[in-house]
Amino acid sequence: MDFAQYWQYTDIITKSLFFILFALSIASWVTGIVRIYQSYQLSNNVVTDLTNTVNSQMQAHSVTDASQRKLVTEQVLMQNIARYRFSSEKGLPILGTTAAIAPFIGLFGTVWGIFHALHSIGESGQAGLGQVAGPVGEALIMTGLGLAVAIPAVVFYNIAVRMNRKTMHLANDTAYGLLAKSIDSTPTA
Template sequence: MDFMQYWQISDMVTKTLFFLLLALSILSWVTGIIRVLQSRKLAANVADDLSQQIQVKQAEMIAADATTRRLVTEQILLKHIGRYRFASERGLPILGTTAAIAPFIGLFGTVWGIFMRYITLA
């Protein structure tokens, strides 16, 4: 049986599950590709931006003692690393949700197909 023949005899639930899994797959691929591109761009800019932020603050802190400069430098690094971490984690909820629900949708489709096959044979 080829795909077109199967598609013609399939019911609305089967077609809905097919399109749902197809949409989740496309969404996952697009999100993954965007994440890879953003990660490469982010990796190229992080080191330069962090060193620039430290140099700007250190120029303002020339009169401060070493402990204060170290503390301010750590705070600047933590703040900016947190921002970069937040930017690098975009799209993870989409991938996580898709990875969590797609197997159950597929399993439901399998059970539905077996059930429908059993009904048509009976």
């Protein structure tokens, strides 16, 4: 069976489900690749960015009291780590949602295809293997498409989450070091 024959046999609901799965697939691949690239960039730059930001804030405020330095450093660190966390989570809802719903969309397409095939068999009155195997096989294509969309989305999601955990670990480690350093030293002018 070729794709043109399959496409000709399907109805508007199956075609709609196909286009939905196709759109989800494109969205998850683009989002996944962009998210992994951005997570990699963020992971490489988080230590330097935090250090530079804290140093520039300390010079801008030019406080000499240790408690004031600690307070300014804590506020700058908390604000920037929250920004990093927000930035690192962009796109993850698209990947998670795609991974969760694509198999169900494929399953719905399968159920709809089998219903459509059984309805055709009921109208023709013939239930031989030739009449059942083709339409049921075509209906199962939707399950395969749903899985083909969901699996890459899950992989991208898991890779991005793992990279984000590493980034947040680096950010927190750097923050603790910078906080301790701000208490022990006086700012440079």
